[in-house]
Amino acid sequence: MKLAQDQSLTLVAGGAGFIGSHLCAELLARGKRVVCLDNLQTARPTNLRLLEDHPNFEFVEGDIVNALPVDITSRAGQFERIYNLACAASPPQYQADPEHTMLTCVVGTDHLLRLAETSGARFLLTSTSEVYGDPEVHPQPENYRGWVNCTGPRACYDEGKRAAEAMAFDFARMGRADVRVARIFNTYGPHMHPDDGRVVSNLVCQALSGRDITIYGDGSQTRSFCYVSDMVEGLIALMEGDLDGSEPVNLGNPEELTVTELLEAILQIVDRPVTVTHLPLPTDDPRRRRPDISRAEAQLGWRPRTPLSVGLARTCAWFAEEIAGGDVQDPVTVPVAAE
Template sequence: MAATIKPLALVAGGAGFIGSHLCLALLAQGYDVICLDSLQTARPSNLGSLEGRPGFRFVQHDIVEALPATVTDEAGRLKRIYNLACAASPPQYQADPEHTMLTNVVGTSNLLRLAEKSGARLLLTSTSEVYGDPEVHPQREDYRGWTSCIGPRACYDEGKRAAEALCFDFQRMKRAEVRVARIFNTYGPQMDPEDGRVVSNLICQALSGEDITIYGDGSQTRSFCYVSDMVDGLIALMESDAQEPVNLGNPDEFTILELLEHILAIVPTNARVVHQPLPQDDPRRRRPDIGRAKALLGWEPKVKLDQGLPLAASWFAAELGITRAAAAA
């Protein structure tokens, strides 16, 4: 009896924080998975739970360059392409802004051409950063944003906007079938403790006893989505008929000071809180309107902040080799 040939999914950026969780979920759904990642910002340790699993392959490659034969030779089997490839935290994407822009534009073009060749559906993980420092609150997908095209965040914000434009150009020309997710702040296990994002910063500083850094007065707001909810949303969007961008995020909104209160209730610490100036173009408010996701995907987050933060804190503590009790000592 002939062996069943499984469908193949390509996850660009699959060694990253969200990408590694997505690879696991796709394997569980019966896909073979190629994880394509340059490891420029991803942590190789994220591959530990994936390597050796039947159906999983890792290919180290930068999508700015022509895709390797190990990927293109599989075009006949390829059914799904997830593009998560790009540095996502401000310190990381601002460290090499040219590469960030090229990853979003040239890299997305390379993956779209693979989708065109293979007939696979492509999902782009865009970002809430396309809304910039929004004048409309909460942010709906039809809001066109308030961004600076010349500021230090522009390589990411404008790069993602250009990537969206490419995707919908390919769709309009009937060259590829695309889905676009605009993802909001996401947190959970396998985040890089040093990636510079607010959840990882505050938890790790509290655990280590270092000064806890709050930028500005802490009144700026964010909405935090646990990684398992985000992965469920990405898969639901990929398998949907959605023809427009879809916000994926948790609509529960917190100031940064409120986030810190939640963290300190989990990780008691003697660390002091220090305030630093707000970074240029830092958004004042950020909260997704997820009405489209509810209507088209039947999706909304399940994990509340007070459920997800303890899981994240436990993971960071283990990663850093610090107990929560030691942080308060």
């Protein structure tokens, strides 16, 4: 559905993805007119199933690495908000085509920043906790510069996002765009891809299907898991917050737990016997990951509200329905993702 030419619009690049589809739905619920731009490289089109017929929603297929589609550029003056969530976000996905991953982060972000400049729109970049690498500082505050292997197999994503941040802040410093940068930590919930390599989708799908559970390392590595609706609220709060846009903001859940503890929480919901297989940790896999969200609390009044038990129950129920409906195949065994 093509939205009217005289209406202000919100663009969500990567809007068919896991977090992006939830963001589109919430923006629509708040009365926004939303244009979703996605190349469908890693997104599941079914994520948009409930949005397709909404009168204030429009889908445009396109890759931000290339020149933006005419359906976008011809309406530059209508966009008041631009969210950039366009990038594969788990190691198996972004390592499958590392050149494209890097170009999505850098060239794609440049294209969207120029659109923001032309349209006078506020721009939000979803960066990542991966910019902290395998951190030596714990928990990770925004002023920590990270411990990233800049030539390793994850560099296409880690360094791509760091470069995208630098570009966004340069646009802000030059007065070319009003920017916001969110550093997203581990997020989970419905619409996750079953074989994206994220630890939650891996463990839930394996448990539900009765397959062996795969844990990389001894399971003592930690993550901090934020339910997707909380993350979406954080992104919107950051976009709409009265900030100067000169600093990144961590968005994530500060409650840290080990992968083994995560599995125990999942098995309390799935409640079936499992066999656990341990494999070596992937290269550069972070040992600990926990956000310092003091800045988000102070400047946005935001912190996650969904308890892990509630979020996991919703996620398990969603995957169970997808598996029963045949929309989910058995997930492949892939390394645990930090994002």
